[in-house]
Amino acid sequence: xxxxxxxxxxxxxxxxxxxxxxxxxxxxxxxxxxxxxxxxxxxxxxxxxxxxxxxxxxxxxxxxxxxxxxxxxxxxxxxxxxxxxxxxxxxxxxxxxxxxxxxxxxxxxxxxxxxxxxxxxxxxxxxxxxxxxxxxxxxxxxxxxxxxxxxxxxxxxxxxxxxxxxxxxxxxxxxxxxxxxxxxxxxxxxxxxxxxxxxxxxxxxxxxxxxxxxxxxxxxxxxxxxxxxxxxxxxxxxxxxxxxxxxxxxxxxxxxxxxxxxxxxxxxxxxxxxxxxxxxxxxxxxxxxxxxxxxxxxxxxxxxxxxxxxxxxxxxxxxxxxxxxxxxxxxxxxxxxxxxxxxxxxxxxxxxxxxxxxxxxxxxxxxxxxxxxxxxxxxxxxxxxxxxxxxxxxxxxxxx
Amino acid sequence: xxxxxxxxxxxxxxxxxxxxxxxxxxxxxxxxxxxxxxxxxxxxxxxxxxxxxxxxxxxxxxxxxxxxxxxxxxxxxxxxxxxxxxxxxxxxxxxxxxxxxxxxxxxxxxxxxxxxxxxxxxxxxxxxxxxxxxxxxxxxxxxxxxxxxxxxxxxxxxxxxxxxxxxxxxxxxxxxxxxxxxxxxxxxxxxxxxxxxxxxxxxxxxxxxxxxxxxxxxxxxxxxxxxxxxxxxxxxxxxxxxxxxxxxxxxxxxxxxxxxxxxxxxxxxxxxxxxxxxxxxxxxxxxxxxxxxxxxxxxxxxxxxxxxxxxxxxxxxxxxxxxxxxxxxxxxxxxxxxxxxxxxxxxxxxxxxxxxxxxxxxxxxxxxxxxxxxxxxxxxxxxxxx
Numbered sequence: 001x002x003x004x005x006x007x008x009x010x011x012x013x014x015x016x017x018x019x020x021x022x023x024x025x026x027x028x029x030x031x032x033x034x035x036x037x038x039x040x041x042x043x044x045x046x047x048x049x050x051x052x053x054x055x056x057x058x059x060x061x062x063x064x065x066x067x068x069x070x071x072x073x074x075x076x077x078x079x080x081x082x083x084x085x086x087x088x089x090x091x092x093x094x095x096x097x098x099x100x101x102x103x104x105x106x107x108x109x110x111x112x113x114x115x116x117x118x119x120x121x122x123x124x125x126x127x128x129x130x131x132x133x134x135x136x137x138x139x140x141x142x143x144x145x146x147x148x149x150x151x152x153x154x155x156x157x158x159x160x161x162x163x164x165x166x167x168x169x170x171x172x173x174x175x176x177x178x179x180x181x182x183x184x185x186x187x188x189x190x191x192x193x194x195x196x197x198x199x200x201x202x203x204x205x206x207x208x209x210x211x212x213x214x215x216x217x218x219x220x221x222x223x224x225x226x227x228x229x230x231x232x233x234x235x236x237x238x239x240x241x242x243x244x245x246x247x248x249x250x251x252x253x254x255x256x257x258x259x260x261x262x263x264x265x266x267x268x269x270x271x272x273x274x275x276x277x278x279x280x281x282x283x284x285x286x287x288x289x290x291x292x293x294x295x296x297x298x299x300x301x302x303x304x305x306x307x308x309x310x311x312x313x314x315x316x317x318x319x320x321x322x323x324x325x326x327x328x329x330x331x332x333x334x335x336x337x338x339x340x341x342x343x344x345x346x347x348x349x350x351x352x353x354x355x356x357x358x359x360x361x362x363x364x365x366x367x368x369x370x371x372x373x374x375x376x377x378x379x380x381x382x383x384x385x386x387x388x389x390x391x392x393x394x395x396x397x398x399x400x
Numbered sequence: 401x402x403x404x405x406x407x408x409x410x411x412x413x414x415x416x417x418x419x420x421x422x423x424x425x426x427x428x429x430x431x432x433x434x435x436x437x438x439x440x441x442x443x444x445x446x447x448x449x450x451x452x453x454x455x456x457x458x459x460x461x462x463x464x465x466x467x468x469x470x471x472x473x474x475x476x477x478x479x480x481x482x483x484x485x486x487x488x489x490x491x492x493x494x495x496x497x498x499x500x501x502x503x504x505x506x507x508x509x510x511x512x513x514x515x516x517x518x519x520x521x522x523x524x525x526x527x528x529x530x531x532x533x534x535x536x537x538x539x540x541x542x543x544x545x546x547x548x549x550x551x552x553x554x555x556x557x558x559x560x561x562x563x564x565x566x567x568x569x570x571x572x573x574x575x576x577x578x579x580x581x582x583x584x585x586x587x588x589x590x591x592x593x594x595x596x597x598x599x600x601x602x603x604x605x606x607x608x609x610x611x612x613x614x615x616x617x618x619x620x621x622x623x624x625x626x627x628x629x630x631x632x633x634x635x636x637x638x639x640x641x642x643x644x645x646x647x648x649x650x651x652x653x654x655x656x657x658x659x660x661x662x663x664x665x666x667x668x669x670x671x672x673x674x675x676x677x678x679x680x681x682x683x684x685x686x687x688x689x690x691x692x693x694x695x696x697x698x699x700x701x702x703x704x705x706x707x708x709x710x711x712x713x714x715x716x717x718x719x720x721x722x723x724x725x726x727x728x729x730x731x732x733x734x735x736x737x738x739x740x741x742x743x744x745x746x747x748x749x750x751x752x753x754x755x756x757x758x759x760x761x762x763x764x765x766x767x768x769x770x771x772x773x774x775x776x777x778x779x780x781x782x783x784x785x786x
Contacts, residue, residue: 331445
């Protein structure tokens with residue numbers, strides 16, 4: 001009897017599994033989403049964010065001081081990677097107009113007393129005006145001008161201490177009382193693409209699966225079938241094999257797609273890969289399993305084929321923010337923190353960033369893996385419940 | 401005219417029967433408004449966890465740590481060894497690690513220049529950059545304090561000490577966002593972006609379902625056989641709905657939330673109206689070119705998700721590969737962004753943004769090109785429905 005049950009379970013499982021695969025491959029719309037979006041989107045993002053670094057932001061310089069120090073400063077600013085002096089203006093009005101015409105994204109202004117103050121050994125001030133239409137302009141302007149400032153400060157200090165009778169050794173000890181070494185190990189150049197693409201890759205896996213699965217669930221409903229029909233021989237007691245059978249079809253497809261997105265695309269695009277492939281594949285196993293149950297639970301609410309786009313497309317950018325890749329999770333309001341725990345992408349993307357780009361190993365990602373497992377278990381039972389309820393409704397309708 | 405009114409009546413009936421149109425526009429916008437404005441309500445994040453490994457445990461290092469902890473931005477997390485701190489940084493639990501070497505205080509006293517090292521995880525962008533800035537400021541201040549002590553001991557007066565420690569100072573002015581409000585910066589473009597997405601998707605859906613459910617002939621009957629009247633009637637209603645949403649958005653951002661706007665809010669309404677119209681035109685173009693609902697929706701979805709990137713408000717367009725830069729002008733949101741930069745950041749008024757209005761109006765030339773094709777599809781219903 002026991003053996004019989006297992007064999008029956010496996011046969012049903014196999015039947016549902018192959019049927020689901022057939023459905024997927026017979027549906028043009030789903031194939032477009034799975035393959036065109038799934039294969040193309042990661043490449044597209046890599047293409048757009050290929051450089052990821054904004055270099056030589058054009059600025060205008062208004063030099064009212066016109067002294068050797070201000071000229072030296074301007075030369076150094078022009079030599080930084082961040083900034084390039086595009087225009088030299090005689091007054092602020094002219095520089096302001098250039099900024100409004102978007103020919104420059106910043107202004108550096110040297111007041112007339114700049115050189116005089118330096119000669120008097122006082123603090124000389126210069127003003128920087130940053131265009132805030134993109135934070136990267138601001139970052140470049142701030143970093144470019146501050147690096148030059150720190151360098152200038154060091155140079156002028158040495159000059160002044162020497163003038164005050166300090167020896168070279170003494171003055172360098174004073175100027176660099178605490179020398180510092182900065183290390184930005186995972187993203188040395190503050191590259192926008194490294195941080196964005198690390199976060200976005202696994203999100204693409206989840207969203208592609210969700211839209212595809214919802215599309216199929218909606219189609220089945222429209223055709224008066226149900227995605228949840230149980231094998232007739234079972235009299236409604238085979239919920240688990242439906243969930244597993246359907247899930248296995250998606251799992252198989254998305255492990256392939258996931259390996260492509262998480263391992264092959266980064267390699268193709270020269271993206272840093274500091275984790276081992278084995279770890280990434282293990283992460284994918286947890287993540288894809290979780291996504292399968294997540295999608296099968298939520299897609300039960302979709303009643304028509306296309307409505308998922310109308311109702312839920314806006315969630316993609318929302319989920320991206322919920323991974324905490326930009327606004328830090330430590331500053332999330334409590335409600336949104338809990339809300340983010342509903343989605344596999346929150347943990348999956350963070351784990352991917354940590355493993356792939358920051359070089360974590362699996363034990364260090366165990367917290368995220370545990371969260372993914374817990375989610376998978378919960379969503380498994382929810383999708384079982386959904387299928388059970390659906391069958392209940394169908395039987396009632398048939399009886400009526 | 402009577403026909404147009406008939407089409408509008410018919411569309412209102414559809415709205416009543418199927419709530420998806422209102423849920424997909426009004427509810428989505430409301431959710432996104434609440435989401436972006438509450439998630440980022442602080443403007444600048446505070447209490448970023450910064451790891452500190454203090455191998456010295458002296459008054460100098462304790463002072464440094466408590467000052468770092470006292471900044472609005474940072475919250476110090478102490479570690480006993482570097483390995484533990486490094487692992488937590490890799491896991492993204494702390495933004496950065498500062499290492500205070502053993503004997504730091506003694507070395508400073510003896511002017512032996514102890515080296516301070518810090519590590520920043522800038523894979524979490526905002527947290528990383530802000531922590532980087534915070535630590536850099538703190539260490540320069542500490543270094544300055546050491547210099548000041550030495551100079552005081554040498555008997556230099558306070559006035560000249562400042563000149564010696566800080567011969568050059570930079571005064572930074574932020575044009576358009578003086579408080580560096582990250583929430584305002586993002587919401588300013590994310591929310592109009594969501595609106596563009598909603599418009600494109602809903603317009604495609606509304607025109608496409610007629611094909612899918614074979615009701616397009618009924619629609620043409622209502623409009624007296626003219627596809628122009630049919631589309632005009634539908635769009636008249638949607639323009640009303642989306643303009644109302646767009647105007648509420650402008651008032652929400654610049655009145656209620658009080659985000660900075662250099663120019664006038666009335667001009668922003670012009671920009672918003674043009675964004676609504678040009679996005680509708682894009683929607684009509686897509687369903688007209690591909691009169692199959694599911695394909696059109698997939699294309700619309702790809703287009704509108706991609707619009708967020710191509711707007712250039714995060715990574716500026718000029719930093720993208722040359723071949724991609726030109727594509728940016730295909731997106732109405734890009735022109736709205738440039739409009740906003742002129743009006744909202746510089747306050748230049750008409751002189752600054754008139755070209756953007758021209759570009760956005762040019763989108764309106766697109767729908768007439770595809771209407772004949774849409775009409776053929778509506779009459780013959782010869783495209784796959786599934």
